[in-house]
Amino acid sequence: MAAFNRLLRAAAPVASTLSPARRVLSSVASGATAGIPASLARAGASVLVVRRDPAERNIQWVFLGCPGVGKGTYASRLSQLLGVPHIATGDLVREELSSSDPLARQLADIVNQGQLVPDEIIIELLSKRLEKGVAKGESGFILDGFPRTIRQAEILDGVTDIDLVVNLKLREEVLLEKCIGRRICSQCGKNFNVASIKMKGENGRPGISMAPLLPPVQCASKLISRADDTEEVVKERLRVYHELSQPVEGYYRSQGKLLEFDLPGGIPESWPKLLQALNLEDHDDKQSAAA
Numbered sequence: 001m002a003a004f005n006r007l008l009r010a011a012a013p014v015a016s017t018l019s020p021a022r023r024v025l026s027s028v029a030s031g032a033t034a035g036i037p038a039s040l041a042r043a044g045a046s047v048l049v050v051r052r053d054p055a056e057r058n059i060q061w062v063f064l065g066c067p068g069v070g071k072g073t074y075a076s077r078l079s080q081l082l083g084v085p086h087i088a089t090g091d092l093v094r095e096e097l098s099s100s101d102p103l104a105r106q107l108a109d110i111v112n113q114g115q116l117v118p119d120e121i122i123i124e125l126l127s128k129r130l131e132k133g134v135a136k137g138e139s140g141f142i143l144d145g146f147p148r149t150i151r152q153a154e155i156l157d158g159v160t161d162i163d164l165v166v167n168l169k170l171r172e173e174v175l176l177e178k179c180i181g182r183r184i185c186s187q188c189g190k191n192f193n194v195a196s197i198k199m200k201g202e203n204g205r206p207g208i209s210m211a212p213l214l215p216p217v218q219c220a221s222k223l224i225s226r227a228d229d230t231e232e233v234v235k236e237r238l239r240v241y242h243e244l245s246q247p248v249e250g251y252y253r254s255q256g257k258l259l260e261f262d263l264p265g266g267i268p269e270s271w272p273k274l275l276q277a278l279n280l281e282d283h284d285d286k287q288s289a290a291a
C-alpha cells in the first residue's frame with residue numbers, strides 16, 4: 001500500500017496549487033473512484049486523486065509495444081523534442097539490478113527468465129522515480145514499458161489522465177533479430193544495434209530493411225549485451241507480452257486513446273512518419289531550425 005500511496009502522491013504534484021474543487025479526496029474503500037482495482041480498494045486507503053486540465057500541464061503519453069520494437073528509441077527522441085521526461089520502467093529495473101539492494105538478486109532471477117516483475121515492485125520503483133521528478137519540477141511524461149498489465153493500467157488510470165497511447169508495431173521475426181543485435185556501451189551507456197535486417201515482403205506485407213546502428217570507434221571495444229537479450233529469453237518475453245501486455249492495447253483502444261503505428265523501417269524512415277502521425281512535423285522543423 002505504501003508504494004501505491006507514493007504513486008498517488010507523486011502523480012498529484014500540484015495538489016496544493018489546485019482549487020479545492022479540483023481536488024477529489026476519494027475513499028478507495030468506498031470503491032467510488034473509477035479505475036482503482038478492487039484488491040487495492042479492499043485495503044481501504046484514502047487517496048488524493050488529482051486530474052489536471054491538459055491545457056495546464058505537459059503531455060502524459062504511454063508507449064506500448066513488444067520487446068525490441070524501439071519504444072525506448074522513439075520515446076526518448078520525443079521526450080527531447082517535447083521537453084518531458086522519458087520514464088522507462090525497464091531502465092528503473094536495471095538500475096535496481098545494479099544496486100546492492102537485497103531486492104536486486106530476486107529481480108535478476110525474474111528479469112533474466114523473461115518474466116514480469118510483480119506489479120507492487122514496479123509501482124514502487126515508478127513512484128520513487130516520479131517523486132524525484134516532482135522534486136525537480138518535472139511536469140508530464142512519456143512512459144515506456146508501463147503499464148504492462150491491465151492491473152497496472154487500472155492503477156495508472158486511478159491516479160492520473162493519460163492523453164495518448166502510442167502502440168509501436170513490427171514483424172515478430174524482426175523483433176527477435178533486433179533484441180539479439182542490441183548492444184550497450186559499458187562506458188557511456190549509449191545503445192547500438194549490430195543487426196542488419198532485410199526481410200522480403202510476403203502475403204501482402206511489405207518488406208522491411210533496417211540498417212545496423214553501429215557504435216563509434218571509442219565505444220566499439222566496450223559493447224555489452226543485456227542478460228535478457230538471448231534468443232531463449234527474448235522468445236519468452238514475446239510470449240509474456242502476448243499473454244499479459246497485449247490486452248493493455250485493447251484496454252486503451254476501448255478508451256479511444258490508442259494510436260497504432262507500424263514502423264516502416266529503421267529510424268530514418270520511421271521518425272518522420274511517426275512525427276507526421278503525431279502531427280508534430282512543425283515541432284521538429286522549429287527545433288532543427290533553432291539548432
Ligand SMILES: Nc1ncnc2c1ncn2[C@@H]1O[C@H](COP(=O)(O)OP(=O)(O)O)[C@@H](O)[C@H]1O
Pocket residue numbers: 066067068089090091093110111114115116117118119122144145146147148149152228237
Ligand atoms: N511495467 C513493468 N511490469 C513488470 N515488469 C517490468 C515492467 N517494466 C519492465 N519490467 C521488467 O524489466 C524487463 C526489461 O524491461 P524493458 O527494458 O522494458 O524490456 P523490453 O525490451 O522487453 O521492452 C522486463 O522484461 C520485465 O522483467
